[in-house]
Amino acid sequence: MLVEKNIPLQDLNTFGIAARADLLVRVRSAQQVCDFATSPCYSGPHAQARPVLVLGGGSNLVLSGDVVHAVVLKMEIPGMALVHETAQHRIVQAGAGVRWHDLVVWTLQQGWGGLENMALIPGTVGAAPVQNIGAYGVELQDRFHSLDAVDLHTGRAFTLQADQCAFGYRDSVFKHRAAHAGDLGLAGRAVITQVRLALPKQWQPELGYLELQRRVEASGLAAPSAQQIFDWVCAIRRAKLPDPALVGNAGSFFKNPTVTEEQCRDIIAREPKIVHYPMPDGSIKLAAGWLIDACGWKGKTLGRAGVYEQQALVLVNRGTRANSVTGGEVMTLARAIQTSVYERFGIRLEPEPVVV
């Protein structure tokens, strides 16, 4: 466990916001997280305990102030291994600090498909279950087996199975705070240290997403391999989403909102071109990128915060390293977009990244 004071965070969040942390603690093992829970840096669930910000790749984070007063717990737990096999699955385990994309690449190098649709998602393995990452028709929960975490209130390690994680669309038990004893909610309490995924031995391609279907048709391949799908997903993402190494951003800035069938009919009557997808539970998901685009925000700039030219759902840093966007500017732009979308469509967009 390495404790550092007054640390610049600009290189530790993909938006490139130049905030600082009062206290940053780097951990490289589950034992170090247990040690942290009982250390003077953190004093447990008491009133005087400082809040903790668990930081992975910082790719789903907006630092809204100049200083983060929470203790920043930087997850650097390494390691990837095959830990178990059943008749149907290979169980692969990775440390919370492993880059998600490195895990996708490593599994494909072993010849194990299953994660290819989620290629190039920024961030770490430990952050993946928190927001149930997903792309091109596959979500983490479709491949999830179990995870290990440490309870900061007790300093003890524990294991959760899929049905204990309350996975939903960009949602899980790790995103919610328990207000009362017995409430579902592990935010600010559980620190994920290891994640296990179940990769199917009888691999089947997942090609339901329209842009992947188009690629299949254009290629003429009857049965694309996992590697081929990986290459297509990388190409699609590179064309549409900004590379955080070049343009600061936190991926999709808003969740795609869901409405009832009746609300959707009403909107379609006014906006026939609205992009919408029926969900298995009967609700309708609307494309937030389309809503923002329709309000004329694509490519716009407010202060040093901007709306990406290729995908209106992504807000970007238009500042420079020395003169970076502030969290305040990002949130001002986000609120202006929310107001426009609400005034035109009557829909409230909810931010997708964690705002601290």
Ligand code: EPU
């Ligand atoms: N659209 C527009 N204008 C835009 C952007 C999108 O009209 O500026 C339309 C597109 O034409 C398309 C629809 O909106 O018909 C949906 O767009 P897209 O396929 O790009 O997907 P998305 O719904 O915007 C979601 C995820 C992404 C994920 C992609 C692919 C969320 C919040 N975002 O984006 O995840 O990569 O689907 O599965 O669910 C992330 O979470 O950070 C992320 C990038």
